[in-house]
Amino acid sequence: MDLPPITQSFVSHFGEMGARWGVNRTVGQIYAVLFLSPDPLCADDLVDRLGVSRSNVSMSLRELQAWRLVRTVRFPDDRRDFFETPDDLWKIVRTLAEERKKREIDPTASRLRELMMEAPQSDHDRHAQKRIGETLELIELLTRWYDDINKLETDRLLMLLALGAKVTSALDLKDRLLGSAARKTLTEPAPEHDSEGDPK
Amino acid sequence: MDLPPITQSFVSHFGEMGARWGVNRTVGQIYAVLFLSPDPLCADDLVDRLGVSRSNVSMSLRELQAWRLVRTVRFPDDRRDFFETPDDLWKIVRTLAEERKKREIDPTASRLRELMMEAPQSDHDRHAQKRIGETLELIELLTRWYDDINKLETDRLLMLLALGAKVTSALDLKDRLLGSAARKTLTEPAPEHDSEGDPK
């Protein structure tokens, strides 16, 4: 490995964290190198900098492209592919959210939907289905919210994030200004999830 | 494996998905069984139902406890530990979010903070540090938002989720009612990211 000190340390960290993020060490490291590089790099640059095999680099880049976290760039009079990360951090955040949802949530949601179609054979099945149904509703609520929020342009998103929980007081204020009739039309009756959870 | 059909299918799915969620097959399956079980189960119940070794169950339960996704229950006149999942789904969602943040975000944030303290040795380092700083700011913005939202009681949270992107129009409305001066102080200018890759 041959990298300036700060980059080096950043790259190692991404290598270690890779596992927790659902990618392997090399994939994490390659992403880190590209992320910090001022200009696009070709596969052999990555081989040199990380000291891993050419084929490993090739497969890892492939995976990063599947995640839409790197893209290729071509230069005139050069037959090699070069790779770079989008430099808009917000775009990266959105891509990560989309891809993780696709891999971690969507398959489960559709499997649960299938299970809700099955005819229960026993009391046990009936209980399971009830629980599965509640779970599915919650997932659908969360993903609808996500889809909705994800449509906002970045500056509006930024505004909401900066507001944080204060939105609720802002909404309360609005209610007071308008009378609460208007809000009722915007909020839907809350789905119920009850249980003998702990008193907080 | 000896489970009624719907539970069976749910459990297999959680086993397969386990890997994507950062746990292994057995951990995923055990969680799934406990989640669907109407009453708490002891370790040997899990051995029977999943056909894995006793020690595997023991280690997997330990991991699920580290995640705070299962808790133990004792019954009078029985020396065995029994295990169950919280049945309030919102509590589960919150726990998942907290634990994943702790494992996936926090270590990176603190490493990036360390890297920002280093004295840059070269232009390359300076560029890397700039990029790292932007990343850290974004992470901090997101985690502040998360901490803030996470404080809300579940019914308020539910209200926000149901509103989705409509909050922004609600806020716009509030602005119109109040005059826009108030909001300006809450939004920040969007971070700029420019770059031009040039051929080597």
Place this chain on the structure above:
DNA sequence: CCCTTGTTTCAGAAATTTCTGAAATATATG
């Protein structure tokens, strides 16, 4: 104490994932 019942630990076996080098493929150029 010494059973009995239940849980945890841990070294090594088994399974899976990652990585490599060599061969195959693709594509531009003379």
Place this chain on the structure above:
DNA sequence: CATATATTTCAGAAATTTCTGAAACAAGGG
């Protein structure tokens, strides 16, 4: 079409993770 350059594939090697059975540990009676 032959050559040079670049990339991808893939079978097996290497590394890592998961899982097991046996042994150690813990705790409640008798």
